[in-house]
Each structure stands twice: as structure tokens, then as C-alpha cells.
Amino acid sequence: MANINSDTSPKALEQIVAIEMDKAVDHFNKELAKIRTGRAHTSMIEDLRVDSYGTSMRLKEVAAIAAPEASMLTVQPWDKSVIKEIEKAILASDLGVTPINDGSIVRVQLPQISQGRREELCKVMGKKLEECRTAIRNVRKDFQNLIKAAEKSRDISEDIAKKLLETLQTCTDRFIASAEQLAHKKESDLKSF
8 A cells, every 4th residue: 555645646546456356357357257248258267276296286277278179178188197187177167168079188068058048247346336336345445544634643734635535436436437437338249149
């Protein structure tokens, strides 16, 4: 966290706050990539945990993952001895699919998403959006507390505190709008298939 004092300009505060709030939006964007819209995407399975060589590793660390078709993913392990473990990890995931193992490549055929499942995914996305908003608001609250503490200890004047709080709110509104825009696009993708 930054130190708020009389040298802190609204522009400097905005830059510091933007870095923190951007982390929340980036995390939200990564979470959205994991929500299936009907198109296969490698991010759907790349972070699955696979037991290999006595340790738990992410799938992308033990295999090459590709999406050769809109509804298919392929997983080609670098070491064929872990292919059974990859298959187990995909079966245990919440994708609800059965992988096809041909001995060298694991294929994951994604079924069409039902309307009910689409609505369920929209609810999941809404929950993740609210988590992102909360994270952004928590950053705002932390900086508000810093500004108010600096004002109380007379490190900054009341006018500067007011300007900094206005800048903070503008930045908060901008990042929440950005997250909502990402969610709206994902919702459109979910409903368009």
C-alpha cells in the first residue's frame, strides 16, 4: 500500500489504485475464460491437477493442450506414462465429460450445452462478477482508510483528501464498469450458442 501525504497527487493515487484494481479484473477475466460457452478453449482444462512423478502438477505442465475443433480439446502428454493420470484428472473435473484415450493422445469431446446449463453458467458468472466488484471495493476501502488517516494526522489537508477521494471513486467506477463489460460479453457468448 502507498503512503498518502501532501505530495500525493490525484494522478499518482490513480496510478497506484489502478494497479491494485487491475489485479481483481485480471483475475475475473481468467475466471471467465474457464466458463464454457460452447467453444472449446484450452484454459478450461490447463489448470487441472495431475498426479505425476509423485507430485501434483498442472495439466499444462505435463502435456500440450490444443483445441483443434470448436467442440474438442486434445491433450498430448510429453511422457506417455502419465496419460492415465491425465484421464483421471479430466474425469474428476467439473466439466462433466469422458475423455477418450487412444494411448498417445487424450481427446475431450465437449457436448452441446443445454439451455438450463447456460442459465446455470450465467449465475456462476454473476457470482464471479460480484466477487470481482467486492475485491475492487475492498481496494477502494483500503485507500479510503489511508486517505482518512492521513487527513486525521494532518499529513494532507481536507481539500486534498476530498480530491483524492473523488479520484478514488472515479477509478473504482471505471474498474467496476470494465468488469461488468467483460461479464456482459461473456453472457452474450453464453446465450448466442
